[in-house]
Amino acid sequence: MTGSLISPRVDYASDPARSRGRFQIEPESRTRTPFQRDRDRIIHASAFRRLKMKTQVFVAHEGDHFRTRLTHSLEVAQIARSVARTLGLDEDLAEALALAHDLGHPPFGHAGEDQLDECMEAFGGFDHNAQTLRVVTRLEQRYPTFDGLNLTFETLEGLIKHNGPVLKNGKRMQDLPQAFLDFEHLEQLDLDTYAGPEAQVAALSDDIAYNNHDIDDGLSAGLFTIEDIKDVPLVGRIFHQVQKDYPLLDRQRVISEAVRRLIGVWIEDLTAETSRRAKRLNPKSVEDVRNLNEPLVAFSEKLDAEQKELRRFLMERMYRHYKVNRKRSQAKRILKELFGLFLSEPDTLPPPWNETAQQMTKDARARVVCDYIAGMTDNYAIDEHRRLFNLDAMI
Structure with a gap:
């Protein structure tokens, strides 16, 4: 067994024992x-x-x-x-x-x-x-x-x-x-400062996840091919290396192994760059992190540039693919029609939403309608639209 990869707690980590607490007082x-x-x-x-x-x-x-x-x-x-x-x-x-x-x-x-x-x-x-x-x-x-x-x-x-x-x-x-x-x-x-370091980590972990998993989903959906991404910086290199290492590997395993390696590259870059910044900026507390003039947690300039190239590729080949555009158009029509109906006829909302909305001004009612729609799942929105706009689907 190798030694532990867990780093000792740093001085600028958020300490739960020193949390600023909750706005509603509760027993711990x-x-x-x-x-x-x-x-x-x-x-x-x-x-x-x-x-x-x-x-x-x-x-x-x-x-x-x-x-x-x-x-x-x-x-x-x-x-x-x-x-x-x-x-x-x-x-x-x-x-x-x-x-x-x-x-x-x-x-x-x-x-x-x-x-x-x-x-x-x-x-x-x-x-x-x-x-x-x-x-x-x-x-x-x-x-x-x-x-x-x-x-x-x-x-x-x-x-x-x-x-x-x-x-x-x-x-x-x-x-x-x-x-x-x-x-x-x-x-x-404290709206004018950065968040603590854990929040910065969570935000960039979001980037790592959606960048790499959109590659997986886009390939699986057939919106682009492995050959299509060969010229995308970093991504193309990793896919090429996987195919070189495993020339007989089936396509799905190539994708899975490449995405796994890519996530590792992103994480290693993030931790290395953040460690460099911590050494240069030398924060002594979580408040120091908040008050820096730049984020503490970041990718390197090189990876950030490669990441932008990937996003450009995904924007062109995935997010603006005509099949995705058709679904976007359909989805937007569903929500637009639901919003318009609920705003003008609040008695069509289910309880208790309708009881609240009918007693409100139009401006206040719009926020209630927005809350109701924003909370819907994809399938519920589709079914709700069908129930309200198709007579044969009324319940």
């Missing part, structure tokens, strides 16, 4: 740290369960091979745990953030988000990160004394700063999505 758990408790609350949330039938690129009924938001979140969590362990950070916080980062996504992936944002243009817009905050602070209703999950400051901070400081590049409070502004404690989350 006798058996779990605050971050472990956050993770467990996320796993038991209704919104987390619904991720099993929400997709990213494909639609849930197109096949059970393709990744859903749930399997993606589990893959992100595995990567985040591994990276956090290697860097000496808090694994539980990194895992909690990875599991929660997609809770606000609507059905039909980015097509659904684009359509809901269009529908909500006059009512404060729609943003999936802001909707995640809304889910965990308001829409989950499981506890007797508060709405939401009452997560710690560190978890909430990591969710809203998934893409870095919220107030940056001249952005002001009034420029933020309405779902952010509706959270009464928003300004206490």
